[in-house]
Each structure stands twice: as C-alpha cells, then as structure tokens.
C-alpha cells in the first residue's frame with residue numbers, strides 16, 4: 001500500500017506523514033530530504049545552483065541512501081546539514097532541474113517497490129506514484145504555515161523574523177508551483193485537507209480514518 005502526502009512547506013505534511021507511517025507500521029519516505037541532499041552537494045561544490053548541466057552531473061554521480069530514516073550522501077549522514085538556511089534557500093532551484101527530478105523519482109520508485117510506504121513531497125501523488133491507494137494534499141494559509149515554520153526555527157536557535165520566514169516561504173511556493181517539470185499540485189484524485197485550524201493529532205486521526213475506509 002502506498003499513501004502519498006503532498007503539499008507546500010509548513011502544511012504539516014512531514015510530521016503528519018511520519019506519524020501516519022508509524023500508526024500504519026509502514027516505511028516513511030521524506031522526498032524533500034532527497035532534494036535537499038542534492039542541494040547540499042551543490043553547496044559543497046564549486047558549482048552554481050543555476051548551472052543546470054553541472055547540477056545534473058552532481059545529481060547523477062552522488063550516492064544517496066536512507067539507512068533507516070537517516071539520509072546518507074556518499075556514505076555520510078547529512079540529516080543536519082540538509083536543514084540549514086543555505087540549503088533551504090537553493091533547494092527549490094535545484095528541485096526545478098529535470099535531471100535531478102528524474103534521478104530522484106527513480107530512487108523513490110525503488111523504495112516504493114520494497115513494500116508499503118507513506119511518502120511525502122510535492123509530486124508523490126501526481127507523478128511518482130500515480131497508482132497510489134491513498135493520496136492526500138495538505139495545505140494551509142501562508143500565514144499559518146509561516147507561523148509554524150517560524151516557531152520551529154526559533155526553537156532551533158534561529159533569529160529570523162516572522163516576516164522574513166513568510167517571504168522566503170512564499171518565494172519557495174512560487175518556484176515549486178510554477179516550474180515546468182512536475183510542479184507542486186494535488187493529483188486529480190487526491191483528497192485536499194486545509195490544516196490551518198487543525199492540530200497535528202487531528203490531521204493524523206483524519207488520515208487514519210480515510211485510509212481505514
């Protein structure tokens with residue numbers, strides 16, 4: 001069984017997907033982490049994130065694998081590095097590169113072949129797993145999403161203002177929604193849920209009920 005959870009940053013999809021996977025006792029796949037890992041590799045190189053050919057070469061040459069939920073890039077745990085503001089800033093540029101997407105879509109489908117999965121991203125229901133049994137698209141107002149992301153960043157020691165977080169989030173949404181290749185959008189058969197006024201626990205319960213139907 002494949003369950004896809006797509007949606008913009010701050011919609012709660014990562015936390016919800018992880019909890020849903022635990023409730024269903026299946027694997028959890030964070031595909032945003034994979035795009036972030038490529039962005040990380042680009043940052044660690046001399047290559048500019050806008051150099052499509054050089055970025056494609058990086059994406060094709062790196063070794064990317066999950067050891068449990070730990071993402072390893074060329075054998076090194078990059079779970080922390082991929083969450084830095086620098087990586088976040090270029091991840092949507094790298095994710096618009098068709099060669100990067102082709103490579104990562106292949107890897108994601110390989111994970112899907114290994115058994116049941118809750119997978120989250122932007123294109124999991126629309127492109128990567130069109131035949132998934134359950135598809136959800138989580139959304140929330142940009143204000144609600146910025147407030148959530150800001151709270152997380154402050155808890156992690158960041159001093160970014162709410163306004164800056166909101167501007168960055170809106171820029172990233174814009175790039176993710178308008179890229180030519182696999183833009184962020186709900187699959188035609190996805191159930192869309194606005195999580196603005198919902199707690200994480202409420203969203204998880206709702207999804208558990210939908211999957212059980």
Ligand code: DC
Pocket residue numbers: 009031032033035036091092093095096120121122123124172176
């Ligand atoms: O969900 P996230 O913030 O970790 O995602 C990082 C970037 O990768 C974001 O700009 C969207 C992009 N992404 C994507 O294009 N497709 C996916 N399946 C997952 C993430």
